Amino acid sequence: xxxxxxxxxxxxxxxxQQVTLSCSPISGHRSVSWYQQxxxxxxxxxxxxxxxxxRNKGNFPGRFSGRQFSNSRSEMNVSTLELGDxxxxxxxxxxxxDEKLFFGSGTQLSVL
Amino acid sequence: xIQVEQSPPDLILQEGANSTLRCNFSDxxxxxxxxxxNPWGQLINLFYIPSGTKQNGRLSATTVAxxxxxxxxxxxxxxxxxxxxxxxxxxxxxxxNMLTFGGGTRLMVKP
Numbered sequence: 001x002x003x004x005x006x007x008x009x010x011x012x013x014x015x016x017q018q019v020t021l022s023c024s025p026i027s028g029h030r031s032v033s034w035y036q037q038x039x040x041x042x043x044x045x046x047x048x049x050x051x052x053x054x055r056n057k058g059n060f061p062g063r064f065s066g067r068q069f070s071n072s073r074s075e076m077n078v079s080t081l082e083l084g085d086x087x088x089x090x091x092x093x094x095x096x097x098d099e100k101l102f103f104g105s106g107t108q109l110s111v112l
Numbered sequence: 113x114i115q116v117e118q119s120p121p122d123l124i125l126q127e128g129a130n131s132t133l134r135c136n137f138s139d140x141x142x143x144x145x146x147x148x149x150n151p152w153g154q155l156i157n158l159f160y161i162p163s164g165t166k167q168n169g170r171l172s173a174t175t176v177a178x179x180x181x182x183x184x185x186x187x188x189x190x191x192x193x194x195x196x197x198x199x200x201x202x203x204x205x206x207x208x209n210m211l212t213f214g215g216g217t218r219l220m221v222k223p
Binding site for chain 1: 142143145147152153154155156157160198200202209210211212213215216
């Protein structure tokens with residue numbers, strides 16, 4: 001069974017641009033959540049989707065948004081990029097909510 | 113919100129040594145998981161353990177929910193065990209995967 005797949009693996013953007021990251025969960029997993037990892041703040045929760053609905057959202061500005069499709073694939077979008085948005089963005093999936101999480105390899109975003 | 117503290121922050125071991133990593137949390141939890149982040153950034157789920165004890169090869173974990181802590185034991189450490197170990201929790205009374213992570217324990221195993 002394939003694991004959680006995130007694309008792209010690396011991204012370089014400039015301030016003010018927007019970016020879309022993609023996540024394909026493990027087959028049969030319906031819950032997808034996103035996390036941001038930085039050296040200063042560690043791992044922080046962004047949002048969780050289940051059955052195409054956002055169930056929880058972390059303490060991030062409205063520039064961070066996401067969605068989930070009927071096949072459980074998810075995308076997250078960051079608009080008007082800032083230097084501080086440089087981070088490793090990790091996607092995780094689980095069969096249902098409150099179950100064991102499986103992470104993808106992440107997307108390393110650099111904002112110049 | 114819930115606070116998660118891990119200790120020690122850094123640990124250096126000689127190959128073959130044993131170690132214990134600790135995770136303290138400030139409130140009751142539904143959900144506690146241990147992860148290993150390898151040098152390439154991949155987070156591997158080691159245990160889903162809101163309470164009790166589990167073992168997986170050289171690794172075992174114990175969560176004492178009433179006392180709000182969890183321990184991860186690594187026996188006969190190997191160089192491939194190097195990386196960062198994270199504990200993550202979700203408060204009781206809620207549903208979902210909105211995990212709060214601890215700051216991690218960075219482990220280096222020397223040959």
